Amino acid sequence: NAGVxxxxxxxxxxxxxxxxxxxxxxxxxxxxxxxxxxxxxGLKFMVYLQKENIIDESGMPKERFSxxxxxxxxxxxxxxxxxxxxxxxxxxxxxLRALYTDTQYFGPGTRLTVL
Amino acid sequence: EDKVVQSPxxxxxxxxxxxxxxxxxxxxxxxxxxxxxxxxxxxxxxxxLTSSGIEKKSxxxxxxxxKKELFSILNITATQTGDSAVYLCAVDGETxxxxxxxxxxxxxxxxx
Numbered sequence: 763n764a765g766v767x768x769x770x771x772x773x774x775x776x777x778x779x780x781x782x783x784x785x786x787x788x789x790x791x792x793x794x795x796x797x798x799x800x801x802x803x804g805l806k807f808m809v810y811l812q813k814e815n816i817i818d819e820s821g822m823p824k825e826r827f828s829x830x831x832x833x834x835x836x837x838x839x840x841x842x843x844x845x846x847x848x849x850x851x852x853x854x855x856x857x858l859r860a861l862y863t864d865t866q867y868f869g870p871g872t873r874l875t876v877l
Numbered sequence: 878e879d880k881v882v883q884s885p886x887x888x889x890x891x892x893x894x895x896x897x898x899x900x901x902x903x904x905x906x907x908x909x910x911x912x913x914x915x916x917x918x919x920x921x922x923x924x925x926l927t928s929s930g931i932e933k934k935s936x937x938x939x940x941x942x943x944k945k946e947l948f949s950i951l952n953i954t955a956t957q958t959g960d961s962a963v964y965l966c967a968v969d970g971e972t973x974x975x976x977x978x979x980x981x982x983x984x985x986x987x988x989x
Contacts (some may be wrong), residue, residue, distance in 0.1 A: 766919070793983040797977065805920070805965065818976060853919065854927040855977075864969075865911065866977060 904970030
């Protein structure tokens with residue numbers, strides 16, 4: 763049973779370009795969370811999605827960031843017009859969210875570097 | 878706003894030592910507290926705690942929760958160099974959605 767998959771593992775972008783980060787949850791999981799880890803800081807919640815729905819995006823910056831989790835395919839975190847401050851590790855987690863089994867399992871992360 | 882504070886922020890010990898990592902929290906609608914181990918990659922799940930006073934144990938690692946005093950500890954006995962990592966504490970404090978609020982982590986270094 764494959765774990766949470768993220769790609770790419772490393773992404774380099776120049777300022778002003780777009781970054782697209784992908785996350786495939788564990789098999790059977792329909793709840794996806796995105797977190798950002800800035801250098802020397804802890805993980806910070808960004809957005810929580812279920813299939814075709816954004817449930818909580820209170821941790822997302824208001825501009826340039828968007829997320830989706832379509833009916834088919836992976837969840838996508840999209841950052842438009844990247845700036846140097848967007849350089850961070852972006853982790854995706856998935857959960858089953860059955861009544862007593864809702865542990866979030868993390869993917870390996872995408873390390874975004876903005877030049 | 879939910880808050881998680883871990884201490885110490887860093888710790889250096891020798892192989893064979895026993896360590897205790899601390900996590901205190903302030904959350905609304907507490908649901909669970911989780912411990913993860915992060916070694917330069919994905920945080921790896923260790924424990925989920927929901928009830929006070931019940932110790933969770935896995936090999937040399939154990940953890941317990943005190944919901945009255947709002948803290949948890951993670952114990953590692955007979956430490957090994959492979960235990961070197963950042964240990965993250967997180968709380969699930971929402972009744973729906975259940976985002977995790979993380980502490981800054983404790984950087985544990987175990988020297989041979």
